[in-house]
Amino acid sequence: MADKRFFVIDFDSTFTKVEALDILSDILYEGTDKKVEVGKKIKDLTDQAMAGELSFREALEQRLALLDATKKDVEQLSGELKLLVSESVKRNRSFFTNEKDNVLIVSSGFKDFITPVVKDFGIKEENIYANTFTYNDKDEVTGFDASNPLSEHKGKVKLMKELALEGEVLVIGDGYTDYEIREAGLAKTFFAFTENIKREKVLAKADVEANSFEEILHSIKHPMATSFPKSKIKVLLLENVHQDAKLKLEQEGYQVELLGGALDEDELCEKIKGVHILGIRSKTILTRKVVEAADRLMLVGAFCIGTNQIDLKACTDHGVSVFNAPFSNTRSVVEMAIGEIILLMRQIPKRMRQMDRKEWSKSANGSFEVRGKKLGIIGYGNIGSQLSVLAEMLGMDVYYYDVVEKLALGNATKLSSLDELLATCDVVSLHVDGRPSNKKFFTGEHINKMKKGAVLVNLARGPVVELDALQIALETGHLSGAAIDVFPVEPKNNNDTFDAPLSNIDNLILTPHIGGSTLEAQENIADFVPGKMIEYVNTGSSFNSVNFPNVQLPRLENGHRLLHIHRNKSGILAQMNNVFAKHGCNILGQYLKTNEEIGYVITDIDQSYQPELLEDMRAIEDTIKFRILY
Ligand SMILES: NC(=O)C1=CN([C@@H]2O[C@H](COP(=O)(O)OP(=O)(O)OC[C@H]3O[C@@H](n4cnc5c(N)ncnc54)[C@H](O)[C@@H]3O)[C@@H](O)[C@H]2O)C=CC1
Numbered sequence: 292m293a294d295k296r297f298f299v300i301d302f303d304s305t306f307t308k309v310e311a312l313d314i315l316s317d318i319l320y321e322g323t324d325k326k327v328e329v330g331k332k333i334k335d336l337t338d339q340a341m342a343g344e345l346s347f348r349e350a351l352e353q354r355l356a357l358l359d360a361t362k363k364d365v366e367q368l369s370g371e372l373k374l375l376v377s378e379s380v381k382r383n384r385s386f387f388t389n390e391k392d393n394v395l396i397v398s399s400g401f402k403d404f405i406t407p408v409v410k411d412f413g414i415k416e417e418n419i420y421a422n423t424f425t426y427n428d429k430d431e432v433t434g435f436d437a438s439n440p441l442s443e444h445k446g447k448v449k450l451m452k453e454l455a456l457e458g459e460v461l462v463i464g465d466g467y468t469d470y471e472i473r474e475a476g477l478a479k480t481f482f483a484f485t486e487n488i489k490r491e492k493v494l495a496k497a498d499v500e501a502n503s504f505e506e507i508l509h510s511i512k513h514p515m516a517t518s519f520p521k522s523k524i525k526v527l528l529l530e531n532v533h534q535d536a537k538l539k540l541e542q543e544g545y546q547v548e549l550l551g552g553a554l555d556e557d558e559l560c561e562k563i564k565g566v567h568i569l570g571i572r573s574k575t576i577l578t579r580k581v582v583e584a585a586d587r588l589m590l591v592g593a594f595c596i597g598t599n600q601i602d603l604k605a606c607t608d609h610g611v612s613v614f615n616a617p618f619s620n621t622r623s624v625v626e627m628a629i630g631e632i633i634l635l636m637r638q639i640p641k642r643m644r645q646m647d648r649k650e651w652s653k654s655a656n657g658s659f660e661v662r663g664k665k666l667g668i669i670g671y672g673n674i675g676s677q678l679s680v681l682a683e684m685l686g687m688d689v690y691y692y693d694v695v696e697k698l699a700l701g702n703a704t705k706l707s708s709l710d711e712l713l714a715t716c717d718v719v720s721l722h723v724d725g726r727p728s729n730k731k732f733f734t735g736e737h738i739n740k741m742k743k744g745a746v747l748v749n750l751a752r753g754p755v756v757e758l759d760a761l762q763i764a765l766e767t768g769h770l771s772g773a774a775i776d777v778f779p780v781e782p783k784n785n786n787d788t789f790d791a792p793l794s795n796i797d798n799l800i801l802t803p804h805i806g807g808s809t810l811e812a813q814e815n816i817a818d819f820v821p822g823k824m825i826e827y828v829n830t831g832s833s834f835n836s837v838n839f840p841n842v843q844l845p846r847l848e849n850g851h852r853l854l855h856i857h858r859n860k861s862g863i864l865a866q867m868n869n870v871f872a873k874h875g876c877n878i879l880g881q882y883l884k885t886n887e888e889i890g891y892v893i894t895d896i897d898q899s900y901q902p903e904l905l906e907d908m909r910a911i912e913d914t915i916k917f918r919i920l921y
């Protein structure tokens with residue numbers, strides 16, 4: 292039994308995020324004048340006891356004297372505590388189930404509310420060591436069982452002496468009384484648990500500071516440890532992505548920094564050091580130089596649709612997987628396009644400018660309904676085809692042109708040449724992507740081929756349209772109006788000024804790249820992209836990655852998952868399997884997918900492996916990245 296390992300875990304502020312008696316006080320005095328006053332007294336007494344400044348029994352007696360609780364209140368308390376379990380405890384539920392014989396809850400709190408909470412995690416009732424309340428016949432709490440060593444000063448030490456555990460004892464807690472077990476020589480290691488509260492005096496005594504359970508498992512090389520504690524994963528989010536993204540990633544246990552604007556190349560080269568996950572929108576230009584400056588980067592999330600701002604090849608070369616949000620703002624762009632088409636056809640921008648100039652111009656000249664008009668969509672992808680559907684519902688006659696074969700939705704007509712579309716349509720709306728060949732794709736020549744009096748809408752990418760030619764076409768009246776949301780050069784953030792490239796045109800809508808800027812879209816994106824990030828980190832699943840071969844896998848129970856990213860050359864899988872054979876590993880499952888540049892192999896093996904296996908895997912020629920998930 293000598294190599295048995297016990298985990299002695301504190302309850303208040305460790306297993307749960309809170310001190311239970313604080314919550315009990317809130318329950319008892321909610322809505323009364325006493326709430327703040329009693330709450331503060333309880334908290335002060337708890338802090339004094341936790342910091343070792345007041346004897347435990349004294350603190351307990353004084354706290355209970357302030358609380359007139361009943362059995363029912365205690366039941367309500369455990370219900371609330373179930374919702375307040377520490378995030379990393381929740382994430383590691385399977386650890387508690389697997390280690391149920393070795394996990395002990397040792398707390399100076401009360402079994403009455405602790406047991407229902409920890410039992411849900413598979414912890415055995417006989418392994419819960421805590422005080423118990425005494426009640427009178429009206430079920431009112433009258434005090435506590437004074438014969439319990441845990442109600443005494445240095446009670447945890449006394450209890451641990453009585454238990455005389457044979458094996459390695461690890462103590463995990465936030466308080467001084469937890470440290471005392473280690474001080475008394477009854478534990479090998481004291482982990483100061485700082486996920487919920489950091490007590491400097493306790494921290495000073497810690498063998499290891501752990502601000503999550505993952506850190507503990509990682510530090511003891513527990514077989515269930517992920518390759519890297521989540522709390523050490525650094526995420527940098529730029530361009531003011533929605534706060535929900537930050538919260539979601541923080542709940543997963545990552546360290547997240549959110550900045551307002553984009554960063555330029557040099558700033559980003561500096562800031563990217565140590566970052567594992569980068570989140571950007573359309574303004575951050577992620578160059579090869581930045582990717583090469585990154586020393587930890589494993590994945591990039593584009594919190595938008597377009598990925599033209601990212602050097603995807605550089606990311607692939609460095610084994611960095613890129614995800615985007617391919618549909619989360621589609622509808623917002625389409626609604627804006629519809630609105631702008633109607634406004635331009637009615638000359639509303641022009642009328643508004645006239646009103647600003649104090650001109651009254653009530654006239655139908657040059658104003659049209661959209662019903663029955665011909666809409667030409669260039670780029671019939673997700674946005675283009677969605678626009679097609681909504682425009683038809685308004686009675687428009689839809690034509691489209693795309694470089695690849697696309698299914699015509701509804702009654703839309705596919706045209707096989709761009710010229711035909713330009714010669715046919717009253718409204719032309721651009722929805723191509725930002726691939727390099729689309730730079731200056733829509734030239735003066737195309738504009739001149741549009742019907743006289745037609746309108747142009749560009750919500751795609753700035754460099755796609757030749758704006759000088761558009762200015763001339765609008766000035767000469769060849770086009771009757773335009774809406775431009777994207778520009779060849781856009782400011783990094785809202786503090787920069789912007790000199791609009793088109794000017795002195797009445798029937799013109801200029802907007803600061805807000806096609807996808809609705810709260811709905813940003814919330815959708817903030818849910819979708821972090822979801823992809825977390826899935827990639829947790830399972831290796833690259834489904835929806837824009838540069839990695841797409842592999843989707845469930846989480847593996849009871850085994851190790853190894854991820855190998857390599858240049859796509861022949862024979863790598865054979866070499867990997869030779870390594871597995873050499874180390875006698877039993878392969879539970881293996882998945883290989885390649886694209887033109889890289890191969891991505893996910894191998895699940897059974898529990899045991901030697902560290903040399905990992906070295907041998909990394910030594911395979913053409914390996915780009917290798918990591919163990921868990
Ligand atoms: N203004 C804004 O805030 C937003 C702008 N966008 C832009 O809209 C673009 C399109 O988005 P999705 O429809 O989701 O992308 P998508 O990839 O589903 O569709 C793009 C379509 O354009 C076609 N295409 C590319 N080049 C072409 C060309 N030269 N001629 C004809 N067809 C061409 C492609 O074959 C594809 O079908 C994004 O790439 C992004 O640049 C996206 C969201 C918001």
Ligand SMILES: O=C(O)C(=O)COP(=O)(O)O
Pocket residue numbers: 572573574594595596597598620804805806807808
């Ligand atoms: O989704 C896109 O591609 C967009 O252009 C929207 O970009 P944004 O997130 O508003 O910078």
